[in-house]
Amino acid sequence: MMNHLTINGTGLETRWIGPGADRAPTIVLLHEGLGSVRQWGDFPDALAQATGCGVFLYSRAGYGGSDPVTLPRPLSYMSDEALETLPHVLDAIGFRRGVLLGHSDGASIATIYAGSVQDQRVRGLILLAPHFFVEDVSVQSITAARVAYETTNLRDRLAKYHGANVDCAFHGWNDAWLDPGFRTWDIRETIAYVRIPMLIVQGAKDRYGTEAQLRAAEEEAYCPVEIALLEGVGHAPHIERPEATLRAAVGFVRELRENGEVTLDA
Secondary structure: OEEEEEEOOEEEEEEEEOOOOOOOOEEEEEOOOOOOOHHHOOHHHHHHHHHOOEEEEEOOOOOOOOOOOOOOOOOOHHHHHHHHHHHHHHHHOOOOOEEEEEEOHHHHHHHHHHHHOOOOOEEEEEEEOOOOEOOHHHHHHHHHHHHHHHHOOHHHHHHHHHHHHHHHHHHHHHHHHHOHHHHHOEOHHHHOOOOOOEEEEEEOOOOOOOOHHHHHHHHHOOOOEEEEEEOOOOOOHHHHOHHHHHHHHHHHHHHHHHOOOOOOOO
16 A cells, blocks of 8 residues: 655655564665656565565655656755655654665665665665666666657656656656766765675666676675676566565575674664
C-alpha cells in the first residue's frame, strides 16, 4: 500500500514492507534517475522476505506520486537529496539501524550520504550500477534517451509510473546530466570517507557506466568493497537478473548480521 510522508513541506510517495524499524533492521531503497516506488517491481518484497528486514522506499520529489519540483534541477541535485532530504526521511520513519540500497542515481545519493554524514545507524551500502563520475558512455546513452523520449513511446511508458510528473522526472534527470557543467561531477573523493562495508552489483553490459566505476570504488575506498559483476546484464540488475542480485544482497546483509552490524542493539 502506498502512503505519503511530508519532508520539508514536500509530499513524498512511500511504501513500507515487512517489520517496522522498532522490530527489525531496515533497508532503505533509493531509486534511479527515472525511477519511483512502483518501478522497483517485486524486488523490495523479495528482499524483505529473504532478509527478514523491513524495506522502506520512496519516490523523490518530482517522481511517481510525489509532489513536483521546479525545473531545471540544480546540478547538485544528488548531493542536495543526500544531505537535505534523506536525513529527514530517515528520522521521520524512525530508522534505527540498517542498510541503504541505491540504484544508479540512488546509489550515488547513498554514497554521498555515507561519505558525508557520520550516521552510525547506517551499517552498509548496497549499490546497484552506481555512478561515481561522468563517463562518455553515460552522456551518449543519456543523449539517446532524450531522442527516444521525443520520438518514441518512451514518454507514454514512463507516464504509467510518473503520471503528471513524467516531464518533470525525465527532464529533471536528463537535462542535468546533459548540461555541459555536469561533466565535472565527480564523487570519487567521497568514497574515501565511507567507513562501512559496501556491495556493488554491476552489469557487464551497462550502457550507462563501465567497470571503471568499480575500479574507482576499489581504488578510493578504505572500507571493505565486495563486487558482483553480472555477465549479460545492463543497467538494472535487480530487474534483469533479480535472482542473482537478490542472492548478492541477501548474502551481504546476512554477513552484516553475523558480524553484529545490523542488529537493533546500540
